[in-house]
Amino acid sequence: METGILLESGTNELEILEFRVGSNYYGINVAKIREILPYQVPTPIPNADARIEGIFMPRDEIISIVDLSRVMNLPAAQSTAGDMYIVTNFNNLNTAFHVQGVEGIHRVSWGDIIEPDSTINASGMGMATGIVRIEGRLIIILDFEKIVAEINPETGLKISDVEHMTGRSRVDSPILIAEDSPLLGKMLLDCLKRAGFANIDLTNNGKECWDKLSAYQEQGVLDQKVACVITDIEMPQMDGHHLTKLIKSDEQMMHIPVIIFSSLINDEMRKKGESLGADMQLSKPEIGQLVGAIDQVLQIENADGTSV
Incomplete structure (x- = not known):
């Protein structure tokens, strides 16, 4: 079958x-x-x-x-x-x-x-x-x-990929994350903070993330509160694909970069993410690549002053 x-x-x-x-x-x-x-x-x-x-x-x-x-x-x-x-x-x-x-x-x-x-x-x-x-x-x-x-712990987040990033310049751009696993959410926070990202807000699923975005939009503080969204795909209440579709279909939100960070990234799912407007899509173990993707969408500069 x-x-x-x-x-x-x-x-x-x-x-x-x-x-x-x-x-x-x-x-x-x-x-x-x-x-x-x-x-x-x-x-x-x-x-x-x-x-x-x-x-x-x-x-x-x-x-x-x-x-x-x-x-x-x-x-x-x-x-x-x-x-x-x-x-x-x-x-x-x-x-x-x-x-x-x-x-x-x-x-x-x-x-x-x-x-x-x-x-x-x-x-x-x-x-x-x-x-x-x-x-x-x-x-x-x-x-x-x-x-x-x-x-086999090596199939989880490759935390060793960010160990050498300690000491990077502090980045205060606000990042909003949708991740339903408490364990992975904590690991993700720890890894990104180690890589210099100091302003991170973690939500438990796509609906909670969307509710925050909508509240910020209503308050007129969307761009001050969110510079980038990182989302899992598989989550209760609202999945990451639907969240991406809502963001990219909203004229006031569509400029916000969306990075899909999921264990489900394959050729078929990548096509779905692209059709919904996701800016980048990464497989979940590759936490080091996620740091690079955030640098890219936020246009963080390298130590030599060149843009990523």
């Missing part, structure tokens, strides 16, 4: 694949899925992380397999002929997730997705990015980026 990105750009909708791990039901954004394949016995890897079942080679590429039941501390499920591999692509990495069944695809609005509260994602330790009611069932949308980053 192969999946395609069927939605128009900027509609604030997504498609969720509902799947089963043991007897529990979860969801994943279809935009993260490369394909769905039948289960085949994996080749085990000696001394690998316990959450890695092994590897398989569906074509000419070796892909690691993550055991979701082990990741979520659920009872180990007996592998059967009905098991599937959900092969994902995000952060420029292909990973397979072993599940016990695929239930179907549902089209929903980001506005219908509830952001997990602190009782579910205490101290950023939870694995849910959102919860949605579908046909009377509560479906938990899992944080696959976090699952992979916990197994």
